[in-house]
Amino acid sequence: MNRVIHFVLGSLTLLLACSTSHGQGCFQPHFSIYTSVVRDGYNIDAAVTMQGYTTINCNMASATHKVGAENVISGTGGWTYSGSGCPSCYFSVTGNNTFTGVSDQIYNWVWDGEATCSIFGTFLNSGGGGSLPGCLVPSTETTAVAGVVVGNITVTAFDQQISDTAIDNFDGKMIVESDAATGTDSCWGTWSNKPQNTGVTGGNWPVGGGQVTGEPNHWGWDLVGWSTDLVTYYRVQAPAHGKPLPCGFVNYQALTIQCTVAGTTVTYTPSAGNKLTADIYPGYVNNCRYDISGWACRETPF
Amino acid sequence: MIRYATVLLLSMFAFGAWAQSSPPTHQHNITTPNLIDGAVHPELIPDSVAYRLYFVTVSTGVNPTEAEQTHQRMRIVGTGLKNTDHQTLVSILSGFRAKYDALVDKYNTSAKEAAARNQTTDARPLLKEIDDLVQSTRDVISVQLSSEGSAKLHAFVVSEKKNMKMTGENQ
Numbered sequence: 001m002n003r004v005i006h007f008v009l010g011s012l013t014l015l016l017a018c019s020t021s022h023g024q025g026c027f028q029p030h031f032s033i034y035t036s037v038v039r040d041g042y043n044i045d046a047a048v049t050m051q052g053y054t055t056i057n058c059n060m061a062s063a064t065h066k067v068g069a070e071n072v073i074s075g076t077g078g079w080t081y082s083g084s085g086c087p088s089c090y091f092s093v094t095g096n097n098t099f100t101g102v103s104d105q106i107y108n109w110v111w112d113g114e115a116t117c118s119i120f121g122t123f124l125n126s127g128g129g130g131s132l133p134g135c136l137v138p139s140t141e142t143t144a145v146a147g148v149v150v151g152n153i154t155v156t157a158f159d160q161q162i163s164d165t166a167i168d169n170f171d172g173k174m175i176v177e178s179d180a181a182t183g184t185d186s187c188w189g190t191w192s193n194k195p196q197n198t199g200v201t202g203g204n205w206p207v208g209g210g211q212v213t214g215e216p217n218h219w220g221w222d223l224v225g226w227s228t229d230l231v232t233y234y235r236v237q238a239p240a241h242g243k244p245l246p247c248g249f250v251n252y253q254a255l256t257i258q259c260t261v262a263g264t265t266v267t268y269t270p271s272a273g274n275k276l277t278a279d280i281y282p283g284y285v286n287n288c289r290y291d292i293s294g295w296a297c298r299e300t301p302f
Numbered sequence: 303m304i305r306y307a308t309v310l311l312l313s314m315f316a317f318g319a320w321a322q323s324s325p326p327t328h329q330h331n332i333t334t335p336n337l338i339d340g341a342v343h344p345e346l347i348p349d350s351v352a353y354r355l356y357f358v359t360v361s362t363g364v365n366p367t368e369a370e371q372t373h374q375r376m377r378i379v380g381t382g383l384k385n386t387d388h389q390t391l392v393s394i395l396s397g398f399r400a401k402y403d404a405l406v407d408k409y410n411t412s413a414k415e416a417a418a419r420n421q422t423t424d425a426r427p428l429l430k431e432i433d434d435l436v437q438s439t440r441d442v443i444s445v446q447l448s449s450e451g452s453a454k455l456h457a458f459v460v461s462e463k464k465n466m467k468m469t470g471e472n473q
Binding site: 029030031032033034036038040045049051052053055056060061085086087088089090092094096098124139180181270271272273275290291292293294295 | 337351354355356358359369370372373376377379380381382384406409410413414416417418420422423425428450454457458460461462464465466467468469
């Protein structure tokens with residue numbers, strides 16, 4: 001029985017020694033991978049970057065390493081490789097892929113990053129993918145103050161214009177908002193009997209319709225600000241509870257645009273979202289909308 | 303005892319032969335166990351790594367092709383920078399890329415020479431130099447871009463951590 005145990009232990013020791021010489025004990029990879037997708041009109045631009053190096057702790061004089069980035073949209077594209085270099089060399093490679101989509105189509109995106117040794121093969125690999133809908137997507141959006149809301153003058157109405165490089169027509173498509181991230185509300189306290197204002201309300205607007213009818217490629221109005229009731233409430237309650245004015249909220253707004261495919265939408269705002277702010281001062285309010293390509297503020301006495 | 307030694311010796315040969323005869327395999331789908339996924343733990347991706355990946359992805363080499371310029375334009379538009387900030391960033395990134403490539407080339411030359419002498423190379427000085435370059439580029443951005451553009455770019459790069467992965471050590 002002892003011999004069996006010794007045999008098993010001896011075998012395990014040898015096996016571990018072998019794997020150490022081929023694995024992390026011999027070389028330890030230090031790599032990073034970045035994937036990104038941007039859109040402009042019907043164009044989809046995807047990039048995959050792989051970079052890093054390997055710490056070598058053994059004799060690998062005869063080996064070479066290289067890194068690769070795979071970037072395939074609907075079967076087009078492929079691998080981009082760095083040149084081969086010494087095992088401890090630093091590698092960096094980016095695979096770009098621009099694809100022109102068609103409405104109503106869904107495209108499969110496959111990406112991968114790998115580091116390969118000429119002796120031991122691929123020693124680091126990380127991939128993924130997803131679906132990219134063919135869709136007309138704006139690449140820019142500007143904002144302008146349209147006015148204040150009647151009966152709620154502390155709320156500002158903003159009018160947006162969207163566009164792409166090809167100057168396409170977006171009229172009729174629906175814009176829908178959601179939260180890109182959780183916002184902040186510096187007016188609120190545990191004493192407050194009002195809800196915290198840390199997110200958008202989830203509005204939707206038809207491009208070229210509603211309150212901006214007759215304005216091609218415009219949507220709106222996007223209403224930003226505290227209601228007059230809340231301004232009055234926090235002007236008294238915030239200082240009374242140790243929160244000096246100004247106080248206000250910050251929301252981070254993600255916007256999606258409707259594709260022609262039923263139910264399919266694409267987010268066109270940067271991943272950080274648009275920043276919407278509303279601050280209450282002693283004699284006025286200041287509401288701002290920081291958009292993809294610009295910003296606008298409205299200071300309203302109240 | 304003799305039988306045990308014989309068994310152990312045979313097992314050593316057996317594993318040695320296995321190790322020798324195993325051909326180099328293409329081990330696809332091997333994932334380094336300590337790969338940090340920025341989609342799950344963005345706080346574990348340092349800003350320096352996020353900026354480095356962004357700068358390298360968006361920058362171009364000397365005399366970029368039309369396609370490279372198109373990629374770059376789309377990527378910078380995606381950050382929401384205004385036109386003046388856009389042009390300034392292109393110029394800053396060009397300078398970054400030239401210095402980055404020079405640092406990497408210099409390191410790789412010394413690493414190749416060391417490998418030829420059967421010696422290994424410590425990459426940490428290179429990483430320090432790259433980190434310094436990334437930081438100095440960020441400093442230039444904060445000075446030369448508008449405050450709004452600089453803040454917008456920072457928010458964008460930080461939010462892009464969700465699309466980044468990295469191994470856990472010495473990045």
